[in-house]
Amino acid sequence: MTAWAAPAVYLLCLATSTVCAGLLLRAWFRTRARLLLWTAIAFVLLALNNVFLVADRVFFPDYYLLPFRQITALAAIAVLIYGFIWEAES
DSSP: OOTTHHHHHHHHHHHHHHHHHHHHHHHHHHHOOHHHHHHHHHHHHHHHHHHHHHIIIIIOTTSOOHHHHHHHHHHHHHHHHHHHHHHHHO
16 A cells, blocks of 8 residues: 555545535535534544544644544544434424
């Protein structure tokens, strides 16, 4: 694998999660469906997780950013699970 392949994949993952978050937020502004909001918040946190991944692996390989990546991933999943439970109860 070439040296540019891994950073390209990291940046594509960042772009994908950012676009998904933007599309979900746009749909939420139109419909005001709460499940869209919870999912959009989760994707914003996943995009932030990908920002930390790119920073950790590409720009600052000497710094240990794994705890920040894990916290944002955990927060994204927690928000999504909370949103699903909230919507199932209502």
